[in-house]
Amino acid sequence: MRYAIIGAGNIGTALAGHFVRSGIDVGLAASRGVEALRGTADALGPHVTAVEVAEALEADVVILAVPFGSVRELVGRVADWQDRIVVDATNAIDFATFGPADLGGRASSDLVGQWAVGARVVKAFGHTWAKILAHEPGDGRGGRRVLFVSGNHSGANSEIAQLISQFGFEPVDLGRNAEGGLLQQFGGPLTTKSFVSQAITGSNPAEMDLATA
Secondary structure (H helix, E strand, O other), X not given: OOEEEEOXXXXXXXXXXXXXXXXXXEEEEOOXXXXXXXXXXXXXXOOEEEOOHHHHOOOOEEEEOOOHHHHXXXXXXXXXXXXXXXXXOOOOEEOOOOEEOOOOOOOHHHHHHHHOOOOEEEEXXXXXXXXHHOOOOEOOOOOEEEEEEXXXXXXXXXXXHHHHHHHOOEEXXXXXXXXXXXXXXXXXXXXXXXXXEEEOOOOOOOOEEEEEO
């Protein structure tokens, strides 16, 4: 499985840090090019390689950590994604008001799916603050911080949930974009929330409770 992150801002580098910590190789790309990214990749540590955007777009799982306004042109560079996974970690923001962009009531990831022809789009990694995402997933008390996934392809959701588990987080699948995607996209009720999954004292360790952190 080949992974790539496009976008080397706060979200992109936070995710790259989890790839490093988990020992999983990932390509990191940005519009400013490989040479400009080498220092960032070296600082993040082993397992991160600076690559061109064109190379990143060929990965099996492509994580978009770019401004939402850049997504349509970016994913449109690929004529047919051939069932590969595109992870939408973007936030559709109206920067004039710093409120949610007017998408006509549609889930932002449904738009990404429309633009990324033939891709399986999963919404993940964008609901919380980058500085929270960058933290190690444990809460120091045996709990694991929660990351949400949503999307219209259950198999793709499961693959990204597995990656989230490898990072050490607790994945929670919210279902399809029209339901779960709206909950976690910018302006939704789960935006900026941070939850921790903890074992219920005195119960089966497999039974977990969610507490707001």
